[in-house]
Amino acid sequence: MEDPLLLSGNEKIITGNLKPTPPTWRINFTAELKNVSRMAAPMATVTVAQFLLPVISVMVAGHSSELQLSGVALATSFANVTGFSIIYGLVGALETLCGQAYGAKQYAKLGTYTYSAIVSTVPICLLISILWIYMDKLLISIGQDPEISKVAGSYAVWLIPALLSQAVQQPLTRFLQTQSLVLPLLYCSVATLLFHVPVCLTLVYTFGLGSNGAALAISLSYWFNVLILGLYVRFSTSCKKTRGFVSDDFVSGAKQFFQYGIPSAAMTCIEWSLFELLILSSGLLPNPKLETSVLSICLTTGSLHYVIPMGVGAALSTRVSNELGAANPEVARLAVFAGICLWFLEAIICSTLLFTCRNIFGYAFSNSKEVVDYVTELAPLLCLSFMVDGFSAMLGGVARGSGWQHIGAWANVVAFYLTGAPVGLFLGFWCHMNGKGLWIGVVVGSTMQGIILAIVTACMSWNEQVAKARKRIVVGTFGNGLA
Template identity: 50%
Template sequence: MKSTEAPLLVKTKQPEAAEEKEKIRWEKIKRVASMAVPMLAVNMSQFLLQVTSTMIVGHRSELALAGIALGSSFSNVTGFGVLFGLSGALETLCGQAFGAEQYHKLGSYTFTSMVYIMMIAFPISIFWMFMNKILILLHQDPQVAELASIYCLWLIPALFAYSILEPLVRYFQSQKLIFPMVLSSLAALAFHVPLCWLLVHTFDFGVKGAAVSTGISYWLNAVFLWVYMKRSRACLKTRIYLSKDVFLHTRIFFKFAVPSAMMCCLEWLAFEVITLLSGLLPNSKLETSVISICLTTSSLHFNLVNGIGDAASTNVANELGAGNPRGARASASAAIIIAAVESVVVSSALFLSRNVWPFAYTNVEEVTRYVTEITPILCISILMDSFLTVLAGIVRGTGWQKIGAYVNIASYYIIGIPIGLLLCFHLHFNVKGLWAGLVSGSTLQTLLLFLVIGFTNWKKEANKARERMLDEKVSRHDSLVN
């Protein structure tokens, strides 16, 4: 007689497996969301330091708005973006080290990044001292270039504060210690807004006052996190100390830091190129103001959705470091689902308020009307950027910064910018054409990263992460013996 028990058992395994898979997926969605929401507050608070400065100075005049917008954009690409990108190496190193329970490495990796990022900030600050001449060589309006260069010059102290702040943010992020970052960033923002208004309007310092206020706020944020790290028992195993390991970690840090910076800066540079090209149009002040408002809004959204990207990066890196490929894949999928919901909500809200939101930046009727017209293209850009930011977070958590850099080059510099030039100067769509070119680039980049992550062998990546931590441990032991 044939037994019927085996087929019955086979049939019941599939529903149970599907149910377990769905349970894991929802668990990861909750975990990613629970980290993404407070990280959203951290990123938004830090970014709003510069956005509120733009808004406060922008209400003085159209010239002041164009000047600080250009200065802020240029400083982000040539300074803050570089430092932000370099610190992205810690999302791979610290995240995977924490998952592998190599807690001492978080402190040594973070100290290594602080030392090298601070060193890199010096030549950047010297470069900023010649900003005025550089912008004029790039055919920018002399008055706008002058204001932008003054803003960057007075922003140099903020650059060095950022060299300490960003590694600390990655340090806390890798351990999912979000509350101290939320507290410090919100406190810095609450301090910055009245101080900036006081310096800009009451004392009439203009763009200088905005830059000084930003620098003070960044330093307060960095000092608070440093004190918390030194005093809190939660950081006892991972505490940062002055260490000679900075030389031992040099190679592995730059292995991820350089492509991470390229991955970030190449994208930001594409937006800067578009801003500079807008200055070549007949009505350059209007065009620059419009595209600067769009760029600021897009950057604001980037920092909104970047909380999801940070959560994705941390969870994926922790799971890979712990040797759990299934958890890493589930975390990546959960982050993408959350990004899809966020993109629809934000782009729809922006489109419905297209006649209102431009007044947050300026009261000039011609500028607000132009921004309203370009809003539909901006909504598509935001839709793509939501997915792109989260996919980039997954790439950083996995350690694929080099792939991300190559994808950026292909998307923006081979496709996006040429299309923007064609639409702007040959088909005379002006700023609309430039921004449409960026949208085409971000769309291609999103599709390519989807393909890369979709074909990922997560088991192989988990093994590579574990081997990386083991190799570092062996290298450190050998150096101590020698």
């Protein structure tokens, strides 16, 4: 008989204690799936905890009256599309720059990139704040209900401190995320959520501030999160190598930040704005209070789910950017496949749960049976949104980690504004499907976005991405301008 020890790979047979050796690709994929999962689970929790802050405020204000719910929903939509999405998108540049710099062991650049991002985004927040002060007049001028617009305008003014906090919180979050320091982010986010709930209830009900109290609670909670994140970055030994700042490199670092931040912001804002356009358009439908309330509930629920695959996308962005910076293209490729597996599992679970609870989950936002019944009718479409939105969020992480945000931005233009928006407006207004028609347009746009991003990812040359990362981070220097 042939000695089994002389056999190799899959040719080994079970003889005594010997077992077949799994293929190398299976071993590597399993290891990468574990790596992505270890990051994805905490990051998904972080994104959910951060998103729950405004959701809780909407829920608390919404139980006061239908007018309060509509006003807060409209203000939240307007604030997202004109403010929070811009800041979140700009800071997405750090997922490319900090992630690849960390993978290339260029630790000194992480702090400079992060501080450059903070200083660069604060003036933008101040400009956006001026717009928010006049939100009520602007909403009325575009045909929104005056009562709803007044509530929305007042709510937005109290949200201005929250916007300013994001100029600090988001860069610090990316700074830690790209170093795989996800547990500190998890603890800080959970602590902030626990802080927010009693503060929100106290300001709204005990002090009787209504919807304004809900907005103030968001601002206080965001700044609380900034405080504890800042203390960790300043005093933790984990950030000792990366929190430094080279003042001579600030201007060049800011240029690189905007080079990738502007297309990253465009990529985020184009997608986010279509969802917020949904709420603004619902205010022009018959029975605007009902349509706005129902679609805001669907949008809030869809967004709450969306942040879970966003967490997977953030983990995937970190893994891809780190491995590209470290010149490991095959590991980056395996990370993408691992992310797809996690997306599919998460989408199936969440869609099944929502469909099972479709008759009752509307009561979490409103006591009106008319609102709850309408939400139940839209639940199957919402389940479909869970599937396609999660896929796009996961591939968006690949785009940010690789540094091709500009391609993602153009993909979103085609998907949402040349496809999704026309379909939604046609079905909603011309076919008189109202809110249901608008949401179908969103699903169509998200599906097209996922298809385009999947094609781009499948055709990507990972060796070429490694070369670009090396030119961007290792070969180039701040002093020589953009690499």
